Amino acid sequence: MLKRKLIILILGFMLPIIFTSAPIYVYASDNIRLIVDGNEVNIELVKSWIMEQGAEEDSSYYFDGLSFEVVNLDEDDDLEIIATIDGGVHLGQFFIFDKADGKYKLIAEKPQKIEKVNLPPSINLDGKKFFALIERTGGTGLDIYYEHIAYLEDRKLKIAWTGVQKERDANLGLYNLRIGNYQYNPENQLLYTWESRFEHDIETMDILENKGTVTKVYQFVDGKFVEVRGGSANSKTSEIDTKIEPPILKMKLMVNYGMEAELLIDEITEEKLNYRYFDFQHNYKPSNKQEEMAINEMFERVVEDGHLFPKYTFHFYVHTAEQDVEVKVPNGFIDKLKNDHEFRSKVISKINQPFDI
Known part of the structure; x- marks a missing residue:
């Protein structure tokens, strides 16, 4: 004590x-x-x-x-x-x-604008003392409140999980609200999260549409909470039936200190490329070609002659070894990954080191 x-x-x-x-x-x-x-x-x-x-x-x-x-x-x-x-x-x-x-x-x-530090979030794992940072940022809407579950290790700040507490957006007479929270269960050492989306009338604030709730489950793996997909947890043994693999590569686009989007590459070989987008902490695959082109444009708009503008930074995370490096990227990065096998081979060869492509 x-x-x-x-x-x-x-x-x-x-x-x-x-x-x-x-x-x-x-x-x-x-x-x-x-x-x-x-x-x-x-x-x-x-x-x-x-x-x-x-x-x-x-x-x-x-x-x-x-x-x-x-x-x-x-x-x-x-x-x-x-x-x-x-x-x-x-x-x-x-x-x-x-x-x-x-x-x-x-x-x-x-x-970042950290409005509050919460102690503790009732999580006890691997002898670590966790705390929560409440961040307020702008994004493309009115404002977003993120909650970061964090801890100190070797005198460095580590972020184990980030989720949306509250996001507000208003346009065309509509008030869109996204709210979320989490609960840690010590019995099986899993983190349960949920996000709900609602559409309101901007004048009366009456709910026009309940757009549903997304729930996810995370397990603490290699210093971070990693999503459990397609498996089940045994509350007595805390063993996950599904093998948890973090993405091979995370490409984060930071804009004016707020996260715009993230590209997650789950698998990349000479024959195969599996990737997802992660927009404002919400996982999804583009539903159609037009949506995918719009997201590509989000990445490409900050790239000029293969160089990033000074106030924009891509952060790369390789497996569990966290590496933040500012890099140059070519125009059409995603299309090149999909269609240019020589370029894809170059990325594969550099995947385990900070790289300039």
Whole structure:
């Protein structure tokens, strides 16, 4: 059992607080000093850490929107410091500082607006301490709230699963709503998720159509929750009848810090190519040629002469070895994979390493 931490807030007088699992928030406008493990931490100190250790130039950070909280995110007794910058409705940045050798060091920086950190999501697997990050972003609609189930490992932030909490979109007199949630079952160590879609009248908010609910089941494999397809789980042994294989390749298109789409290649050989699209966290195969062309265009529109615009990045994940690399891609990437066998062979030969194709 973790020993409790004594934190003293100094706000004109000394106020002792016993820290357990509840985070303590400090905002840029607050005149508050925290004594954490005998060391003073305040908003100016956190600001200086970001300026010294952050990935961007000092002037690019909107420090008026800076806040931080003190919480224990991992298995050790030391407290971590989570800092967030609120840059607007959908804009923000997120930082995690971990204590090492008596000093706080930046171990994670993400260009995302994290509105809330939930502790814990009642998941206990492989000795890992999980927490949930609630992200708000824009996408192509009004806004989307994602929930990321995360953990720290080897002083790195790992994302085990991402799902939609709430997505809103309004057009042509209609208000489209997608809501989702999850439940972890410790009896068989499976994660159960669901997403429901509704179409509302934009004026009255009456439900015009219930578009149904999609349910999925995930098992924790190699540090991530991987979808269980076509199998069953034995609650006593937690063994999955179906062999779980992650996609060989994930191509993510990030646009203005929000995920536009994802291409998952499940199988690629000289004779065979199986792939899926993953649009705003929803798996599907294109229903017709026109839809597939529209998605291809989404990928291709950010490509110019085989190079990506600076603010767009493709992220590649190869098997369970996570690799984030910025790459050049040719125009017509998907069509080339399907129809150009020489090009496909080149991709196959590079599949287990960061590559520039």
